[in-house]
Each structure stands twice: as C-alpha cells, then as structure tokens.
Amino acid sequence: MAQKSFTASVNAFRDKTKAQMRDVFSEAVQDVIETAQQPKARGGRMPVDTGNLRNSLASGLNGSFGAPSAGGYIVTLSQLEIGDIAQFAWTAPYARRMELGFFGTDSLGRTYEQPGNHFVGAAAAQWPQFVAKWAARVK
Known part of the structure; x- marks a missing residue:
C-alpha cells in the first residue's frame, strides 16, 4: 500500500511541476510580447502610426499560424503545452524594416536612412528576467 501512495505522490509532484513550468513559460512569453508591442509613446520601442504594425502580430503553435491580430497571441498561449x-x-x-532599420535604396528607387527600433530584440533580451520573475511567483 505504501508503494501506491509513494507513486501517487510522485505523480502528483510531476503534474504540479509540469503545470508550473507551463505557467512560467506562458507568462514570460506574454511579457515578451507585451513589451515588444509597447508603443514608443508609452515608453516602448514599437513605432505606432496607424496601428497596422501592432495589429499584424500573428501567432501559432507547432507550425500552424492564426490570423494576425494584436491580441491573438493570448489564444495561442492559452493552448500552449510543454513541448x-x-x-x-x-x-x-x-x-x-521597423525592427532592424534600413539604409540604402529600395526597389522603387527611394533612399532611406532609417535606424531600427529593435522592439522585438529588446523585448526578447529581457527573457531571463521575465522567467525569473514568474518562477519566483509560481508556487
């Protein structure tokens, strides 16, 4: 009987740990996306004029993408499983071009000297801090 109790205890610990890992990953990814989506006018790096860039965010799991929308990534994260x-x-x-910048002449003959905003790169660079923050909160 003790063996079954021990096995049940180990399985419960495994299930709880998996759920915690999923929660930390999901919350940290959400922080990265929200940081990347933060408009320059609110202290972020994303240039926002019409909102088209923000609304063009597409997300998906395992090679399948949904239609672009600013908040569609929440649905993707809600379906996320470890692995x-x-x-x-x-x-x-x-x-x-908004992310990396563009210097030179495009295919239409227009010349640009546009520095990058690095809204994705700067947000992704904060990944370790976001994971640490959520790992400390998940119990």
Missing part, C-alpha cells in the same frame, strides 16, 4: 513550439511574427510588409 510545443510557439511562434510569433509581425506580418506587416514593413515590420522587418
């Missing part, structure tokens, strides 16, 4: 591959991308045609 899944979560992906997030801003799909506006100019998103890459």
Whole structure:
C-alpha cells in the first residue's frame, strides 16, 4: 500500500511541476510580447502610426499560424503545452524594416536612412528576467 501512495505522490509532484513550468513559460512569453508591442509613446520601442504594425502580430503553435491580430497571441498561449513550439511574427510588409532599420535604396528607387527600433530584440533580451520573475511567483 505504501508503494501506491509513494507513486501517487510522485505523480502528483510531476503534474504540479509540469503545470508550473507551463505557467512560467506562458507568462514570460506574454511579457515578451507585451513589451515588444509597447508603443514608443508609452515608453516602448514599437513605432505606432496607424496601428497596422501592432495589429499584424500573428501567432501559432507547432507550425500552424492564426490570423494576425494584436491580441491573438493570448489564444495561442492559452493552448500552449510543454513541448510545443510557439511562434510569433509581425506580418506587416514593413515590420522587418521597423525592427532592424534600413539604409540604402529600395526597389522603387527611394533612399532611406532609417535606424531600427529593435522592439522585438529588446523585448526578447529581457527573457531571463521575465522567467525569473514568474518562477519566483509560481508556487
């Protein structure tokens, strides 16, 4: 009888740990996305004029993407399980230029000297802090 009790205890610990890992991962990813989506006008790095860039965020799990929307990533995170591959991308045609900048002449002959905003890179660089914050809160 003691063996069954011990096994049940180990299984309960395993299940609780998996749930905690999922919660920490999900909350930390949400922090990264929300930080990346933060407009410059509110202290963030994302340039916002019409909102098209913010609303072009698409997300998905395991190679499947949903339609772009500013808050659609919440649905993706709610379905996330340990072992899944979560992906997030801003799909506006100019998103890459807004992130990395562009210097030179484009295919239409327009010349640019546009520095990058690094809204994604700067948010992703905070990953260790976000994980540590949520790991300390999850019990």
